Amino acid sequence: MDAVCSDLVAEVRAFRQRYPDVRYVDLISLDIPGHFYGKRYPIDMLEKVAAGSALKLPQNCVLLGAQGGLFKIGDYCFNDGDPDAPRRLVPGTLKIVDWEKQPVGQMLITSSDTEKPIVFEPREVLAQVLARLERKGIFPVVAFELEFYLFDRQLRDGLPQFARDGATDDTDDQPNMHIERLTRFAPVLDDMVETARAQGIDTTVVTAELGPGQFEINFGHLDDGLRAADWAALFCRSTRGVAMKHDYRASFMSKPYLQHPGSGMHVHVSLYDQAGNNLLAANDQQPLRHAIAGCLQLIPHCMPIFAPNHNAMRRLSGTTNIATRASWGFEDRDACVRVPESDPKNLRIEHRLSGADANPYLVLAAILVGMEYGLEAQQEPIKPLNEDRSSGVDFPTEMLDAVRAMQNHEPVREGLGAEFLMVYCENKRQDHLAFLQEISAREYRWYL
Structure with a gap:
């Protein structure tokens, strides 16, 4: 396990110790219109992802319109087979969500620094400029x-x-x-x-x-x-x-x-x-x-x-x-x-x-x-x-x-x-x- 994974595992374990009643964590990222998309993960699975297990979501989630619909853009969405793309956890972003009826966690994810970054992901665009x-x-x-x-x-x-x-x-x-x-x-x-x-x-x-x-x-x-x-x-x-x-x-x-x-x-x-x-x-x-x-x-x-x-x-x-x-x-x-x-x-x-x-x-x-x-x-x-x-x-x-x-x-x-x-x-x-x-x-x- 490399140093990044080790730190992520420690972050997840510290969160679980502080919030033992939290069962799920929302893994979220911002799409082009500025809406969060993602998946709700059981927290024990999150620890596996932190340790290096694959985390993938459809690449075209980033392309959603303001109302969530898909548009034909070049070869994306309808001519590419809707492929998955790798994501990674953003260190330091695992936090409690306490405004819902049952508390859950949330953590940012991104394609930056993966083997196949999504060049039109907003966070990746900024990362490249920086x-x-x-x-x-x-x-x-x-x-x-x-x-x-x-x-x-x-x-x-x-x-x-x-x-x-x-x-x-x-x-x-x-x-x-x-x-x-x-x-x-x-x-x-x-x-x-x-x-x-x-x-x-x-x-x-x-x-x-x-x-x-x-x-x-x-x-x-x-x-x-x-x-x-x-x-x-x-x-x-x-x-x-x-x-x-x-x-x-x-x-x-x-x-x-x-x-x-x-x-x-x-x-x-x-x-x-x-x-x-x-x-x-x-x-x-x-x-x-x-x-x-x-x-x-x-x-x-x-x-x-x-x-x-x-x-x-x-x-x-x-x-x-x-x-x-x-x-x-x-x-x-x-x-x-x-x-x-x-x-x-x-x-x-x-x-x-x-x-x-x-x-x-x-x-x-x-x-x-x-x-x-x-x-x-x-x-x-x-x-x-x-x-x-x-x-x-x-x-x-x-x-x-x-x-x-x-x-x-x-x-x-x-x-x-x-x-x-x-x-x-x-x-x-x-x-x-x-x-x-x-x-x-x-x-x-x-x-x-």
Whole structure:
């Protein structure tokens, strides 16, 4: 048994000793639309997998559409015999799931570092980007921020209703960002934070946001980009579960209300060398400007990642603190790429464009590819919004236009991988077309 297997076996045994009543463990991984798929394993079988027994799942699980359906993508799904692909356990991710009626465990799995990695698996895509940067002597430090809404658990006529705490009737009477909203919903919010920490997630600041029942959670900075994205993905899963336990519904949907702000995924990224020097701060911050220029140039060609569905595109409609063009600025929340005030050691960008329901692995991979592209091209960015409020580069806000802009863009193809790009663009195109295959009541009102 090699050292990795030995450590995994020790992790499983320590978990069993701490949680002797847990009988099953969910082995989970994120697919292209950002949903977890996997299998529920008896915990004694998990110890065998940790010791080196084969772990395989269908390769095409990664290709599922937003509603779980399979699309014909190249030779995948219908012409490949639906083959299995090896997976491995991700060390350090075996944690308790205590929001279900009977506690179970959960553990991340991935195809990375197996004999046959799945090149379009989101975690593997990010792993390849990080490995390439490491070979170049670039080491990112990353922190995610996620916004989400709390709703009543029950929909009304299919529509979400903002959460009530028992002290209000039909209106959310707390002003935007009011601290008392945190007090009113403290039981569920505290449970969300403590549950996340039990998952190993370093949750920090909680904020009541602008929308009714809208909140934001911040995570600590990590020098492990994969683990930072793991945290974002796992937080979404645990938060939904905890909300249901408290008779609420938590959603990371990008734009649940037309009249209220959408929910975003903000990603803070700084880059360091092997000695811990901030690369963005060198030479009077010229690398920072180059990295920003690269991000802005690639944003129009990465929109299916940053806004991965029809509803996420709705968020880009010019509401509060949402950019409608690729732009940047110092301490400017209207910009796609914001440079927060900081000392040279912590100089970073904050990428603010993505919807909260975007895939965190792919969002981070696309941001890093943009920064990498900019550092190598060494071009100056357009003027910041601080100097010119009209500064910006147009990007597509319709999914089919966004897919066309992405699928043939060579820097994105080189940065994220040609096979991934083909698979992802076709998945998004077919998912969008499937979404349109329903006649709404409004369509009958307008055209019948």
